[in-house]
Amino acid sequence: MSSHLSPTARVILGMLRLGAETGYEIKRAIDLSTRFFWSASFGQIYPELRRLEERGLVKARPDPRGGLKRTSYQLTKTGESTLHDWLTDSDSYTFELRDEGLLRLFFGDLLTRDEVLENLHARIEFCDFVLDRFRELEPEARTGFMEEDQLYPHLALSYGIELMEFMRTWCERTLAQIDAGELPPSPVP
Amino acid sequence: MSSHLSPTARVILGMLRLGAETGYEIKRAIDLSTRFFWSASFGQIYPELRRLEERGLVKARPDPRGGLKRTSYQLTKTGESTLHDWLTDSDSYTFELRDEGLLRLFFGDLLTRDEVLENLHARIEFCDFVLDRFRELEPEARTGFMEEDQLYPHLALSYGIELMEFMRTWCERTLAQIDAGELPPSPVP
DNA sequence: GAAGGCATGTAAATCGTTACATGATTTA
DNA sequence: TAAATCATGTAACGATTTACATGCCTTC
Numbered sequence: 206m207s208s209h210l211s212p213t214a215r216v217i218l219g220m221l222r223l224g225a226e227t228g229y230e231i232k233r234a235i236d237l238s239t240r241f242f243w244s245a246s247f248g249q250i251y252p253e254l255r256r257l258e259e260r261g262l263v264k265a266r267p268d269p270r271g272g273l274k275r276t277s278y279q280l281t282k283t284g285e286s287t288l289h290d291w292l293t294d295s296d297s298y299t300f301e302l303r304d305e306g307l308l309r310l311f312f313g314d315l316l317t318r319d320e321v322l323e324n325l326h327a328r329i330e331f332c333d334f335v336l337d338r339f340r341e342l343e344p345e346a347r348t349g350f351m352e353e354d355q356l357y358p359h360l361a362l363s364y365g366i367e368l369m370e371f372m373r374t375w376c377e378r379t380l381a382q383i384d385a386g387e388l389p390p391s392p393v394p
Numbered sequence: 395m396s397s398h399l400s401p402t403a404r405v406i407l408g409m410l411r412l413g414a415e416t417g418y419e420i421k422r423a424i425d426l427s428t429r430f431f432w433s434a435s436f437g438q439i440y441p442e443l444r445r446l447e448e449r450g451l452v453k454a455r456p457d458p459r460g461g462l463k464r465t466s467y468q469l470t471k472t473g474e475s476t477l478h479d480w481l482t483d484s485d486s487y488t489f490e491l492r493d494e495g496l497l498r499l500f501f502g503d504l505l506t507r508d509e510v511l512e513n514l515h516a517r518i519e520f521c522d523f524v525l526d527r528f529r530e531l532e533p534e535a536r537t538g539f540m541e542e543d544q545l546y547p548h549l550a551l552s553y554g555i556e557l558m559e560f561m562r563t564w565c566e567r568t569l570a571q572i573d574a575g576e577l578p579p580s581p582v583p
Numbered sequence: 584g585a586a587g588g589c590a591t592g593t594a595a596a597t598c599g600t601t602a603c604a605t606g607a608t609t610t611a
Numbered sequence: 612t613a614a615a616t617c618a619t620g621t622a623a624c625g626a627t628t629t630a631c632a633t634g635c636c637t638t639c
Contacts, residue, residue: 211625211626212492212626212627213626213627215494215497216497219497219500219501219504222501222504223501223503223504227590227591228590228591228592229589229590229591238500239497239500241491242491242492242493242496242497243492243493243494243496243497243500244627245627246627246628246629247590247591247592248592248593248594248627248628248629248630249626249627249628251591251592251593252592252593274590274591274635275589275590275591276590276591288504289504289505292498292501292504292505292509292513293505293509293512293513295512295513295516297494298494298495298516298520299492299493299494300492300493300494300495300520301490301491301492301493302430302431302490302491302492303401303431303432303488303489303490303491304431304432304488304489304490305404305432305486305487305488305489306487306489307431307432307550307553308404308405308408308428308431308432309481310546310549310550310553311408311427311428311432311546311547311550312408312411312412312481312546313545313546313549314412314543314544314545314546314547315408315411315412315477315478315481316478316481316482320481320482321546323482323484324481324482324484327484327487331487331489354503355503356502356503356577357499357500357501357502357503357510358500358503360499360502360568360577361496361499361500364496364499364564364568367560367564368560368561368564371556371557371560372557375553375556375557379549379553388545388549400597400598401598401599402598402599416618416619417618417619417620418617418618418619433599434599435599435600435601436618436619436620437599437600437601437602437620437621437622438598438599438600440619440620440621441620441621463607463618463619464617464618464619465618465619584639585638585639586637586638586639587636587637587638587639588635588636588637588638589634589635589636589637590633590634590635590636591632591633591634591635592631592632592633593630593631593632593633594629594630594631594632595628595629595630595631596627596628596629596630597626597627597628597629598625598626598627598628599624599625599626599627600623600624600625600626601622601623601624601625602621602622602623602624603620603621603622603623604619604620604621604622605618605619605620606617606618606619607616607617607618608615608616608617608618609614609615609616609617610613610614610615610616611612611613611614611615
């Protein structure tokens with residue numbers, strides 16, 4: 206049997222294992238945590254849950270909680286072991302980046318010095334914006350964002366914060382160097 | 395008229411402006427430079443060049459060089475100004491990341507300590523691999539990878555190298571801390 | 584009873600990779 | 612002359628976002 210997991214399936218199984226039960230809760234968990242490095246939309250989550258059920262990795266049941274009709278899912282034995290297989294499979298290693306600010310910097314030779322500086326400035330503001338979002342998440346991550354005894358989400362957040370601080374520092378330094386003429390004065394186009 | 399540029403159109407126009415002429419050359423330029431933060435495949439490039447011609451942003455002509463039959467493209471006036479508009483548009487700011495190693499770390503509570511350490515180790519090896527690729531590109535980037543007077547590609551590469559070094563250092567530090575028990579001992583699943 | 588959030592989903596459009604097909608030219 | 616590289620493209624598939632539609636429940 207094929208044990209391949211689509212990108213979205215990977216977060217879904219993990220979030221189910223961490224305590225989320227419905228598609229809605231999975232989406233909320235993602236938006237509060239992994240969305241900066243592994244996002245998913247409703248349009249992916251609901252159909253994928255169906256597919257995972259067909260494959261026997263999750264089991265659906267009507268949600269016992271009163272009120273709204275929801276569908277709750279839980280991992281099956283197969284689901285658990287497939288999740289664990291993926292979590293320990295070093296061969297699967299997607300790392301994809303799409304960074305428009307960096308692409309603009311790459312094309313810096315096509316711009317005036319002031320335009321490059323303006324782009325770096327915008328990038329710094331972007332870092333600040335993301336850092337603010339990250340710091341809002343800190344308390345939640347520190348206590349475990351769904352149940353207790355979840356310590357690694359906080360570690361991942363720390364990584365994100367340090368990464369953004371690195372980006373910000375790099376931009377400030379580079380901006381200063383270009384401003385001081387120590388780095389490429391681009392030919393006026 | 396709509397001046398929206400698809401992701402692939404953005405690199406294409408930029409690479410044309412930097413001196414690439416054919417779809418093949420654009421692809422090669424991308425693979426030698428932006429592919430780590432802005433990639434594109436032949437299956438995207440050739441159809442997109444057609445679309446850009448229909449929109450009047452580029453002009454095709456049979457390649458003057460003898461030998462193989464190629465199609466060369468060059469930017470039109472409209473193409474030039476559309477490119478410049480995008481390069482100076484701070485509102486357009488895609489930053490997308492898909493980082494499987496980080497997702498595994500996020501789910502670290504579902505693993506044994508040794509399994510987490512193994513994942514961090516794999517991530518360090520990944521950083522080393524990318525750093526090797528980057529350092530291979532250095533000489534090319536330093537001299538201008540298509541024509542002279544291209545200084546920013548080298549700056550973007552420096553950024554990539556420092557970023558990878560940051561990631562590597564973070565992983566080593568975290569690995570040591572977990573190993574020393576200073577960071578979350580995960581409950582055995 | 585109106586507003587706002589909870590909850591689930593579908594359809595369309597876009598975006599992208601991969602695999603395949605083809606043939607020409609250059610180099611060993 | 613065989614192999615490698617140049618060069619262009621299509622088809623199939625998979626992934627993803629966005630916009631839309633629906634309706635229940637809670638709170639004011």
